[in-house]
Amino acid sequence: MSALYLIPLPIADLQNAHEFILPQVRQVIATTDYYLVENLRTARRFIAWLKTGRSIDALHFFLLNKNTSSEEVASYFQQIPPQASVGLMSEAGCPGIADPGQWAVKYAHQTGRRVVPLVGPSSIVLALMASGLNGQQFVFHGYLPVARQERISALRRLEKEALQGITQIFIEAPHRNDHIIEDMLAHLRPHTLLCIAAQLTAPEELICTKTISQWQAQKPHLGKVPAVFLLGTW
Amino acid sequence: MSALYLIPLPIADLQNAHEFILPQVRQVIATTDYYLVENLRTARRFIAWLKTGRSIDALHFFLLNKNTSSEEVASYFQQIPPQASVGLMSEAGCPGIADPGQWAVKYAHQTGRRVVPLVGPSSIVLALMASGLNGQQFVFHGYLPVARQERISALRRLEKEALQGITQIFIEAPHRNDHIIEDMLAHLRPHTLLCIAAQLTAPEELICTKTISQWQAQKPHLGKVPAVFLLGTW
Numbered sequence: 001m002s003a004l005y006l007i008p009l010p011i012a013d014l015q016n017a018h019e020f021i022l023p024q025v026r027q028v029i030a031t032t033d034y035y036l037v038e039n040l041r042t043a044r045r046f047i048a049w050l051k052t053g054r055s056i057d058a059l060h061f062f063l064l065n066k067n068t069s070s071e072e073v074a075s076y077f078q079q080i081p082p083q084a085s086v087g088l089m090s091e092a093g094c095p096g097i098a099d100p101g102q103w104a105v106k107y108a109h110q111t112g113r114r115v116v117p118l119v120g121p122s123s124i125v126l127a128l129m130a131s132g133l134n135g136q137q138f139v140f141h142g143y144l145p146v147a148r149q150e151r152i153s154a155l156r157r158l159e160k161e162a163l164q165g166i167t168q169i170f171i172e173a174p175h176r177n178d179h180i181i182e183d184m185l186a187h188l189r190p191h192t193l194l195c196i197a198a199q200l201t202a203p204e205e206l207i208c209t210k211t212i213s214q215w216q217a218q219k220p221h222l223g224k225v226p227a228v229f230l231l232g233t234w
Numbered sequence: 235m236s237a238l239y240l241i242p243l244p245i246a247d248l249q250n251a252h253e254f255i256l257p258q259v260r261q262v263i264a265t266t267d268y269y270l271v272e273n274l275r276t277a278r279r280f281i282a283w284l285k286t287g288r289s290i291d292a293l294h295f296f297l298l299n300k301n302t303s304s305e306e307v308a309s310y311f312q313q314i315p316p317q318a319s320v321g322l323m324s325e326a327g328c329p330g331i332a333d334p335g336q337w338a339v340k341y342a343h344q345t346g347r348r349v350v351p352l353v354g355p356s357s358i359v360l361a362l363m364a365s366g367l368n369g370q371q372f373v374f375h376g377y378l379p380v381a382r383q384e385r386i387s388a389l390r391r392l393e394k395e396a397l398q399g400i401t402q403i404f405i406e407a408p409h410r411n412d413h414i415i416e417d418m419l420a421h422l423r424p425h426t427l428l429c430i431a432a433q434l435t436a437p438e439e440l441i442c443t444k445t446i447s448q449w450q451a452q453k454p455h456l457g458k459v460p461a462v463f464l465l466g467t468w
Contacts (some may be wrong), residue, residue, distance in 0.1 A: 138374050
């Protein structure tokens with residue numbers, strides 16, 4: 001039966017990624033001809049690297065990024081035979097989470113196509129598991145405001161919730177990592193817990209949960225790496 | 235280097251689970267002697283089923299469930315050689331999320347042990363991906379109150395947030411699935427979207443996002459199966 005397969009991509013360099021690819025993902029890619037992808041180059045590179053024996057040139061790719069309208073998504077599906085399966089891929093990690101893939105899933109639900117999510121790496125979940133913070137109640141905020149004063153207000157609001165035991169998760173554009181860390185060390189309370197989870201699944205993976213005052217004593221410098229931040233309490 | 239490995243378990247019957255086990259998980263289990271586990275039988279059965287060639291009798295298991303105190307967790311680690319790696323397993327899915335595993339992770343952070351989360355199935359993430367609802371901002375609430383009036387109030391509060399575009403995710407004890415569905419169909423607004431994601435990764439997997447009024451027209455009867463519920467808007 002045809003389906004929309006939600007295909008997770010590795011979240012670190014492809015070099016070590018074989019350890020993170022499920023047999024199921026390989027199987028789906030070996031038998032799917034149509035793809036909606038956030039980034040053409042990443043998707044083609046990933047499929048080629050899997051060496052399933054398929055020729056990349058025989059596959060059909062449609063671009064689905066933050067500029068794609070829901071009309072365009074509909075027109076993509078109209079170009080795909082109804083009995084054909086479709087693969088959805090974001091730039092990294094699980095499609096539909098912190099990316100624009102949800103519009104394809106919405107279309108599938110509205111037109112009665114089966115939706116099949118495949119298991120793979122999610123930096124949000126890996127960070128939450130490894131933080132040691134409350135995993136029974138949590139909020140994911142995506143990106144915080146870019147303007148400094150608004151960002152500081154947002155951090156303070158999140159801290160209030162975090163201190164009530166609801167883990168607060170957010171991400172930041174890599175080039176702003178060290179700025180947001182600076183803001184947290186300057187404006188949050190000494191006993192609030194901050195988990196920094198960076199370069200997940202890479203050999204350089206760093207996951208560390210400490211109080212703000214412990215971080216102040218040993219300031220982290222992440223640089224431009226993918227990172228997830230979590231605030232909470234024990 | 236020794237570590238606390240967070241080992242995800244299958245979320246459906248073991249029969250089809252080979253497709254969901256990463257090479258990495260197999261490797262860690264083949265070389266780890268000490269385990270903190272939510273359920274002894276499930277953990278032993280899973281390790282035996284993996285057929286890594288290890289004798290189950292040579293492994294050491296410590297029980298970490300909702301009744302385990304942080305003193306007990308500390309005493310477990312004191313019985314484990316400091317250079318030995320430890321595996322943490324919950325009853326199903328990712329340890330540390332919607333389970334008591336976080337206390338072991340907390341201990342590891344506080345004593346400077348490396349924490350390594352492994353990739354595996356999380357029903358929350360699979361449900362969110364496949365719901366088509368907003369994956370850029372979401373809240374996981376765990377279980378809602380059991381008492382009916384409180385549960386209805388909670389559902390209404392969640393609906394308000396959901397209609398602002400923040401996806402609301404919660405779970406229910408399987409024997410109460412049909413009760414909570416009844417409450418939602420009776421008390422939420424006609425255009426609110428409800429995604430029901432049940433038996434994820436099993437052959438019977440059901441994932442469907444519809445408005446409350448669409449669900450009212452075709453009432454779902456889940457029965458006692460593992461399910462995740464999501465409220466949101468498009």
